[in-house]
């Protein structure tokens with residue numbers, strides 16, 4: 001059943017509170033561009049204060065319990081995270097606690113008050129969140145719904161090609177999981193002007209997987225955060241695949257990263273500076289891992 005909260009003044013939006021995904025989609029179909037989905041509203045509040053038009057209808061996703069579920073499917077080897085899971089759920093959710101890289105990323109966002117309201121889905125659908133590079137690097141798929149269909153889509157493909165993002169409801173983020181695997185590694189690094197409570201200068205994330213001989217079979221490197229358009233560095237990834245860690249020419253990887261990305265300039269930080277920071281962060285994370293492997297100090301862990 002859809003609840004409706006009447007506006008107190010005539011210019012206030014009508015707030016719709018559906019209890020199922022289907023009701024939320026139907027409301028969006030009915031009101032089209034005059035309605036917006038809202039989860040924790042932490043990003044939207046900022047944008048409304050900065051002049052973004054408040055829609056006539058707000059479709060609150062807060063009462064849809066299905067959007068808050070976190071589950072592991074052992075058969076499909078997938079972790080699924082409901083879009084309305086709060087950023088602070090790394091503290092409370094017993095499954096998420098098993099994924100240190102996700103917890104690390106969640107902890108890096110804003111401050112506790114914002115994390116208690118803001119959601120993982122809102123971070124993704126806002127288009128600029130720090131979780132976007134993480135989920136690109138972890139090969140996320142998104143379960144998205146619009147009036148026509150529900151579809152499980154590759155996150156990177158969807159980011160590049162979907163024309164209908166504003167019409168879409170995100171219900172779940174699906175991540176492939178590998179249990180007790182010593183042959184993979186992922187990292188997440190966020191650089192801000194202060195340690196916390198500040199927009200990122202940039203956020204980078206990556207994941208690599210290698211075979212039993214140490215040959216890299218798969219690499220994902222992603223950039224985003226702050227004003228930077230989320231990007232997956234496919235050219236650089238190809239330079240690493242098929243090589244062992246010790247065979248990689250890190251200078252050429254550095255050049256490849258800096259030529260492949262085009263981070264934003266702003267009044268404080270140039271795009272060129274961001275390029276160098278991104279390349280240094282990614283290479284430092286990868287090199288330190290491959291040094292550990294070649295020194296035989298590797299331990300197995302639970303990785304996404």
Ligand SMILES: Cc1cc2nc3c(=O)[nH]c(=O)nc-3n(C[C@H](O)[C@H](O)[C@H](O)COP(=O)(O)OP(=O)(O)OC[C@H]3O[C@@H](n4cnc5c(N)ncnc54)[C@H](O)[C@@H]3O)c2cc1C
Pocket residue numbers: 036037038039040041042043044045046061083084087108109110111114117118119120121122123124125126128129130131168169170171197198199200
């Ligand atoms: C002080 C402060 C500091 C912040 N610091 C950071 C930071 O360090 N890093 C960072 O990444 N962000 C930061 N943010 C931004 C924001 O808090 C987060 O991105 C948060 O995760 C947004 O989630 P939300 O649920 O509040 O999204 P909302 O504000 O509710 O929505 C954001 C956008 O996503 C859409 N949306 C929300 N849920 C769905 C859904 N399920 N399906 C479809 N569309 C949906 C909305 O329509 C809207 O366009 C900060 C915000 C504040 C106020």
